[in-house]
Amino acid sequence: MARLTAPAPADIDAKTQGALDAIAKQFGFAPSMFTMLAANPTVLEIVMGLQGSIAKLLDAKTRHTIALAVSQSNGCRYCQALHGFISSNLGGMSAGEIELARTGTSSDPKRAAVAKFAQQLIETRGQVSDEDLAVIREVGYIDPEIQAIVTIAVVTLLTNYLNNVSDTVADVPGADHQSA
Template sequence: MSRLTVPTRADVPNGTQGILDGIQKQLGFAPSMFSTIAANPAVLEIVMGLQGSISRLLDAKTRHTIALAVSESNGCGYCLAMHSYVSSELGSMSSDDIELARAGSSTDPRRAAVARFVQKVVDNRGQVADSDIAAVRGAGYSDAEILAIVTIAVVFLLTNYINNVNQTVVDVPATTGQAA
């Protein structure tokens, strides 16, 4: 059972209801994470703003890989379910790609380097070694892209922390190829 109160639809301001409607339209369902965050409309706007902003950084599969690797490192079951669903249903990632991302790897060498790097960033609270930076650079990422990688990881840390604190009940549909 979630630890924070989910406001009723009637308790959510009209502008916030519009945000929730947009999420439902985009995903095909209204995840409880967003309904819970709607208890504080400013927080919902911040989370949605950050998620919208990172959509301009790197390609979608790399962002999905980062989300899965970060969520695995944080042990966020809700975020793993959500990002597995989004990666599979909207991001065209195979179940093998999803499992590899969670393990800090990928069939794509560049994405594998990113997945390993973000797990080190999370596990070491940003205190990575010079060799970790060299490895991601060696995979072809510029310093500007490394900044994007860290930024994306931190945005997913935020939702991981919210859902871990809340113990959000998983309400995400099973992905194609995943047992229900």
């Protein structure tokens, strides 16, 4: 049972319900994280705005790899399930690649470096070493892309924290088959 409650459907204003309907249309269902966030429409709007903005950064598989690696590092079971679902069903990632991303690697050398860097970023609270930066640069990332990696990791960190505090119930299709 979640520790933070979602509002009753009758208590959701029309604008917030419209946002939830758009999410449901995109995913095929309204993930419980978003219905929980509907208790504070401003927080929901912030999270959706940030997620919409990071969709413009890097390619989708790299964004998914970062989200999976960060969610694993933070022990966010809900985000691991949701990002696993999104990565598989909307992002075209195989189950094997999803598992590799969770462990901070990938079969693609560039994504392997970004997964490891994202986990280092979280584990060091942003205090990555010069060596960490050198490794990510060696595989071809330039400074504006490193900023994008950090931004994606921090947005993922925000939803990890919201879901960890709430202990959001994993309502994601196939979540009972996902690694945690």
